[in-house]
Amino acid sequence: MAAQRIAVIGTGYVGLTTAACFARLGHNVVGADVDEAKVAALSRAEVSLHEPALAEIVAEELRSGRLRFAHGLPGTLSEVDFVFLAVPTPTGNDGAADLTAVSTVLAQLREQISPRCVVVVKSTVPVGTVDRIVASLGRTTVVANPEFLREGHAVEDFLHPQRVVVGSADKHAARKVARLYAGTDAPVLMTSSASAELVKYASNCFLAMKLSYVNTLAELCEELGADISDVAEGMRLDQRVGSSFLTPGPGWGGSCLPKDTKALLSTSAAAEVDFPLLDATIATNARQAHRVTDKIRKAAGGALSGVHVGLLGLTFKAGTDDIRDSPALAVAELLAAEGALLTGYDPCVPTGRQVGAVRVVASPYAVAEGASVLAVLTEWPEFAELDWSRVTSAAPHPVIVDTRGLLPASKVAEAGLTLVSVGRRDRREK
Numbered sequence: 001m002a003a004q005r006i007a008v009i010g011t012g013y014v015g016l017t018t019a020a021c022f023a024r025l026g027h028n029v030v031g032a033d034v035d036e037a038k039v040a041a042l043s044r045a046e047v048s049l050h051e052p053a054l055a056e057i058v059a060e061e062l063r064s065g066r067l068r069f070a071h072g073l074p075g076t077l078s079e080v081d082f083v084f085l086a087v088p089t090p091t092g093n094d095g096a097a098d099l100t101a102v103s104t105v106l107a108q109l110r111e112q113i114s115p116r117c118v119v120v121v122k123s124t125v126p127v128g129t130v131d132r133i134v135a136s137l138g139r140t141t142v143v144a145n146p147e148f149l150r151e152g153h154a155v156e157d158f159l160h161p162q163r164v165v166v167g168s169a170d171k172h173a174a175r176k177v178a179r180l181y182a183g184t185d186a187p188v189l190m191t192s193s194a195s196a197e198l199v200k201y202a203s204n205c206f207l208a209m210k211l212s213y214v215n216t217l218a219e220l221c222e223e224l225g226a227d228i229s230d231v232a233e234g235m236r237l238d239q240r241v242g243s244s245f246l247t248p249g250p251g252w253g254g255s256c257l258p259k260d261t262k263a264l265l266s267t268s269a270a271a272e273v274d275f276p277l278l279d280a281t282i283a284t285n286a287r288q289a290h291r292v293t294d295k296i297r298k299a300a301g302g303a304l305s306g307v308h309v310g311l312l313g314l315t316f317k318a319g320t321d322d323i324r325d326s327p328a329l330a331v332a333e334l335l336a337a338e339g340a341l342l343t344g345y346d347p348c349v350p351t352g353r354q355v356g357a358v359r360v361v362a363s364p365y366a367v368a369e370g371a372s373v374l375a376v377l378t379e380w381p382e383f384a385e386l387d388w389s390r391v392t393s394a395a396p397h398p399v400i401v402d403t404r405g406l407l408p409a410s411k412v413a414e415a416g417l418t419l420v421s422v423g424r425r426d427r428r429e430k
């Protein structure tokens with residue numbers, strides 16, 4: 001396909017990745033954002049997101065001239081062939097997705113784009129949004145093209161997606177969007193806009209459901225004397241179950257799974273479809289931070305007031321700097337409410353920062369300093385490599401609570417420390 005002219009509105013995790021990777025695929029791209037400081041930094045090739053290869057691609061494509069950034073809407077909007085919306089769709093009233101940013105952008109661009117320009121909705125939007133945009137813009141060239149990238153793997157997932165989904169009643173426009181991905185090796189699924197919009201929610205909610213299921217199984221394992229890592233391994237070997245999203249943790253979080261589960265529940269309610277499975281998925285996750293807090297309280301001897309708890313990991317998962325809706329911070333909030341004194345360390349959260357009630361310090365050993373309990377909340381691999389003798393010098397006998405099943409039990413035991421795990425019976429607890 002010849003190089004196309006593309007505008008991407010919103011330069012966050014999705015928009016910046018989309019802009020940079022389309023430039024990498026040979027297209028001419030302008031990334032636009034309301035955040036003037038961000039646009040200025042990106043124009044200097046300064047990328048603040050922790051995403052492997054993204055900064056390098058942005059720098060190279062700025063140099064190649066295929067990528068540039070604009071504040072507000074680009075002045076050249078009338079010349080572009082495609083405009084991608086990658087603005088936020090956070091949780092609004094009653095759990096439904098708040099489409100304010102999408103509406104604002106559409107109101108601004110409607111007079112500016114050319115008749116042949118295809119409007120592509122990459123933001124996660126409720127079923128029916130593309131149809132409403134078609135009606136409000138009075139044009140058929142609107143395509144749903146949901147994004148499935150994971151934070152921490154954004155570039156890899158964009159350039160090698162497991163699928164590209166394009167949905168529109170305008171098949172010609174949909175095919176044009178699909179062709180933009182030539183150069184990635186992904187299977188393309190062409191659907192109606194409603195189906196494409198629903199694929200996105202259906203996928204995220206299914207992942208959330210799997211995690212709530214496995215987190216509850218972990219709880220059951222503790223009661224029954226089974227071991228969740230063995231149980232999950234046994235399940236993984238069944239290809240019908242699949243091998244991923246079976247590791248228990250402090251709950252699922254991040255900027256998308258929590259908001260998308262709520263949004264689909266809201267959509268279901270509006271459609272008068274009872275969805276108890278999704279309701280239970282969300283409720284189970286809300287319980288998870290309390291369960292972890294209970295474990296930490298127990299490890300602290302029954303009360304948390306005035307107890308120093310060190311938190312290992314603050315981001316919502318390893319490999320990202322994102323703390324939005326982080327389960328680690330949900331646990332921290334509950335601990336602080338009971339009077340615990342919190343320090344935390346995370347390789348991607350700057351030292352010296354105060355995150356809620358957590359004072360961020362420079363190393364895992366600084367977190368251990370004087371702590372009665374150390375809780376692993378994010379699965380950063382470096383926590384599995386800790387020098388446990390250094391931990392014992394920082395604090396004589398902290399109890400280690402490992403919510404991610406990450407730590408080598410034998411090494412922790414060798415250092416004479418008590419390890420409380422999730423999903424297996426702990427002698428100290430029973």
Ligand SMILES: NC(=O)C1=CN([C@@H]2O[C@H](COP(=O)(O)OP(=O)(O)OC[C@H]3O[C@@H](n4cnc5c(N)ncnc54)[C@H](O)[C@@H]3O)[C@@H](O)[C@H]2O)C=CC1
Nearest residue numbers: 010011012013014033034035086087089101123124147151
């Ligand atoms: N973060 C992720 O991993 C994924 C997110 N999504 C979806 O993509 C959409 C965007 O998410 P993120 O990239 O995470 O958001 P983000 O919060 O990282 O970035 C959004 C960007 O849009 C800009 N923005 C807000 N209003 C604007 C406006 N009116 N005009 C121009 N720019 C504006 C913001 O300044 C910000 O830079 C959401 O719908 C989300 O659900 C989909 C797949 C993955």
Ligand SMILES: O=C(O)[C@H]1O[C@H](OP(=O)(O)OP(=O)(O)OC[C@H]2O[C@@H](n3ccc(=O)[nH]c3=O)[C@H](O)[C@@H]2O)[C@H](O)[C@@H](O)[C@@H]1O
Nearest residue numbers: 147148149150151245246247248249252253254256316317
């Ligand atoms: O719509 C989105 O924004 C994206 O949401 C998720 O991606 P992401 O938010 O980056 O996070 P995940 O890797 O899915 O992890 C979500 C949460 O589940 C937890 N998790 C994941 C896997 C697991 O086995 N156990 C577990 O507790 C993580 O720690 C994290 O808190 C989806 O995986 C992406 O496909 C999707 O595009």
